[in-house]
Amino acid sequence: MSAPTLYQPYAHFVKQANLRGLEDYQAISQWAQENSADFWAFQANRLLSWQRPFATALNDSQAPFFKWFEEGQLNASFNCLDRHVLAGRGGKTALIFEADNGQVKKLTYTQLLAKTCQIANALKQLGVEKGDRVIIYLSVSIEAIASMLACARIGAIHSVIFGGFSTTSVYDRIVDMQAKLIITADVQMRGGKPTKLKAIVDEALLLGPCPSVKHVLTVERTSDTTSYQAGRDVTFKEWVEPQKDQCDPVWVDSEHPLFLLYTSGSTGKPKGIQHATAGYLLHAALTTDWTFDYKPSDIIWTTADIGWITGHTYALYGPLCLGSTQMIFEGIPTYPHSGRFWEIIQRHKVSVFYTAPTAIRSLIKLNESNLDEHPKNYDLSSLRLIACAGEPINPAAWEWFYQHVGGGRCPLLDTFWQTETGGQVLTPLPGVTPLVAGSCTLPFPGIDACVVDETGAEVPHGVAGLLVIKKPWPALARTIWGDAERYKNSYFPDNLGGTYYLAGDGAVRDPATGYFTITGRIDDVLNVSGHRMGTMEVESALVSCTDWVAEAAVVGRPDETTGEAICAFVVLKGARPEPQEAERIAKLLRDHVGKMIGPIAKPKDIRFGDNLPKTRSGKIMRRLLRSIAREEPITQDISTLENPAILQQFQTLRT
Numbered sequence: 001m002s003a004p005t006l007y008q009p010y011a012h013f014v015k016q017a018n019l020r021g022l023e024d025y026q027a028i029s030q031w032a033q034e035n036s037a038d039f040w041a042f043q044a045n046r047l048l049s050w051q052r053p054f055a056t057a058l059n060d061s062q063a064p065f066f067k068w069f070e071e072g073q074l075n076a077s078f079n080c081l082d083r084h085v086l087a088g089r090g091g092k093t094a095l096i097f098e099a100d101n102g103q104v105k106k107l108t109y110t111q112l113l114a115k116t117c118q119i120a121n122a123l124k125q126l127g128v129e130k131g132d133r134v135i136i137y138l139s140v141s142i143e144a145i146a147s148m149l150a151c152a153r154i155g156a157i158h159s160v161i162f163g164g165f166s167t168t169s170v171y172d173r174i175v176d177m178q179a180k181l182i183i184t185a186d187v188q189m190r191g192g193k194p195t196k197l198k199a200i201v202d203e204a205l206l207l208g209p210c211p212s213v214k215h216v217l218t219v220e221r222t223s224d225t226t227s228y229q230a231g232r233d234v235t236f237k238e239w240v241e242p243q244k245d246q247c248d249p250v251w252v253d254s255e256h257p258l259f260l261l262y263t264s265g266s267t268g269k270p271k272g273i274q275h276a277t278a279g280y281l282l283h284a285a286l287t288t289d290w291t292f293d294y295k296p297s298d299i300i301w302t303t304a305d306i307g308w309i310t311g312h313t314y315a316l317y318g319p320l321c322l323g324s325t326q327m328i329f330e331g332i333p334t335y336p337h338s339g340r341f342w343e344i345i346q347r348h349k350v351s352v353f354y355t356a357p358t359a360i361r362s363l364i365k366l367n368e369s370n371l372d373e374h375p376k377n378y379d380l381s382s383l384r385l386i387a388c389a390g391e392p393i394n395p396a397a398w399e400w401f402y403q404h405v406g407g408g409r410c411p412l413l414d415t416f417w418q419t420e421t422g423g424q425v426l427t428p429l430p431g432v433t434p435l436v437a438g439s440c441t442l443p444f445p446g447i448d449a450c451v452v453d454e455t456g457a458e459v460p461h462g463v464a465g466l467l468v469i470k471k472p473w474p475a476l477a478r479t480i481w482g483d484a485e486r487y488k489n490s491y492f493p494d495n496l497g498g499t500y501y502l503a504g505d506g507a508v509r510d511p512a513t514g515y516f517t518i519t520g521r522i523d524d525v526l527n528v529s530g531h532r533m534g535t536m537e538v539e540s541a542l543v544s545c546t547d548w549v550a551e552a553a554v555v556g557r558p559d560e561t562t563g564e565a566i567c568a569f570v571v572l573k574g575a576r577p578e579p580q581e582a583e584r585i586a587k588l589l590r591d592h593v594g595k596m597i598g599p600i601a602k603p604k605d606i607r608f609g610d611n612l613p614k615t616r617s618g619k620i621m622r623r624l625l626r627s628i629a630r631e632e633p634i635t636q637d638i639s640t641l642e643n644p645a646i647l648q649q650f651q652t653l654r655t
């Protein structure tokens with residue numbers, strides 16, 4: 001890589017920032033490092049409204065099952081809504097919603113509170129109680145956000161499922177969390193295409209017994225033929241609209257679970273990451289305040305779907321907790337044209353724009369080949385800060401984003417974090433941290449990150465190792481729903497001493513600046529367009545196609561647009577197909593995976609062979625598959641390989 005460009009902090013930021021330069025950052029980080037409990041307690045009192053004050057910041061007596069802010073009681077929806085209304089800011093716009101078809105709807109804080117209360121009252125009437133799990137299977141919408149806040153209002157635990165997941169994924173999550181109620185819509189619209197969400201829920205509920213589910217509550221957008229099962233299925237029209245628009249918040253303990261969010265790990269079964277109310281909300285608010293250098297006049301647009309953690313933390317909880325105005329968008333960046341993002345920024349005067357590197361990479365291609373849709377044709381002068389997350393951003397994409405979208409004047413923040421960390425953990429702060437393309441720079445104050453070897457010993461800067469966080473922080477996920485053992489083993493492994501949080505990514509620090517660069521996952525987790533996907537999940541989906549598939553192995557390979565692409569090696573039950581037949585079977589397999597997990601999991605490449613490359617002891621030689629997937633010459637030792645001829649088969653038969 002060529003020498004990175006160093007961008008100095010910006011004068012206007014240095015003046016206005018909530019933090020005023022590297023000295024402030026260093027002083028605050030040192031305070032947080034030396035007296036972490038004090039630091040977090042101070043921030044918790046500064047940023048959250050408490051019904052009952054907490055007694056202690058951290059209880060680490062049962063590490064790694066940490067507890068924060070014990071004795072304290074609060075309500076997340078009160079913090080995100082009522083307190084702004086009570087302070088006289090109820091007339092401020094909370095949400096600007098733009099639908100796929102361009103229709104715009106705005107809601108003030110007072111209106112969002114009313115809507116939240118109506119849904120909360122409906123949930124109560126439908127038998128949902130504190131601690132019950134509610135699935136929200138909706139696309140980005142006012143209803144989705146109000147439903148999340150409604151759950152929080154009555155102490156129910158929400159779990160949003162991304163609308164791109166399909167039947168089996170929905171079923172698995174229903175069963176794992178024993179959901180009591182599902183909120184969905186008849187259709188979601190993305191890119192002009194409808195997806196019948198309610199029909200997918202209906203199918204999921206038929207896959208096996210789901211006795212926990214008492215009701216399905218549906219947002220009706222069309223008057224089409226959606227079928228409703230009497231007794232079980234109810235609609236917003238009948239159950240939400242007639243409700244009164246007041247509902248007392250249920251005060252919950254700091255540690256009360258706010259939500260579960262399922263994410264992929266290195267085994268086949270996605271894990272339900274559980275976040276606690278106070279700690280999560282605090283980090284969401286604090287990072288929004290400092291990373292986005294929050295100003296009350298901001299219009300924050302986080303483009304992530306509400307079904308991912310980025311949507312939770314930076315389209316909802318962080319900004320609403322601070323009383324900001326959010327842009328939310330139902331559609332996709334390329335519909336009806338690839339200038340849609342720039343058009344939205346211009347139309348709604350977005351000031352903070354937070355997106356994914358994949359979106360930027362795909363727009364570079366399209367915008368550069370159709371200059372009418374290029375950002376230079378739009379007025380993006382409202383932007384003051386741009387940021388990205390979810391996957392590495394390559395320096396070329398960084399430069400384009402910085403120059404063409406940020407106009408060379410907005411700081412571009414590459415933020416690293418995970419579903420499990422609740423909010424940003426490695427990130428530049430505007431006006432504070434000099435920026436470098438390709439680095440997420442330094443830890444957020446209070447995050448004790450470093451790079452260690454397999455024994456937990458810190459490695460020198462310049463040497464790659466494992467990214468760990470040595471001390472607990474409030475937004476750390478509390479457990480994996482129903483599987484505390486897996487939580488401990490995955491994130492606090494004994495070989496690192498049992499108290500370091502293991503992120504699952506490799507990292508290296510710059511010898512001169514100490515800046516972190518993420519080198520990628522160290523486990524069998526792929527990152528496709530910023531979406532986390534376990535190779536084993538895709539393998540299980542493929543082999544569940546029992547009519548055709550005998551065996552399958554999945555690896556990742558680099559992809560120019562999506563970061564990584566899924567590459568599947570498949571052994572069929574019958575003979576290895578001829579090229580034309582291979583195309584047909586590959587389509588069938590892709591559709592099958594699409595139905596089992598969701599379209600995002602469809603393998604880009606499918607290769608067929610008579611067997612998988614295995615050692616004589618029967619172990620699949622994945623490193624060979626990785627070389628084939630990357631179309632690299634095979635230089636590895638293949639002397640232990642049972643059947644070397646099949647390498648050639650996989651190299652040639654590809655769809």
Ligand code: WT7
Nearest residue numbers: 310389390391392414415416417418419518532
């Ligand atoms: C994984 C977490 C950012 C929250 C949304 C994704 C990768 C995330 C970066 C970045 C390089 C990144 C890591 C991480 N990742 N941000 N700035 N640079 N890699 O949350 O779905 O839990 O995925 O995304 O591999 O472990 P997630």
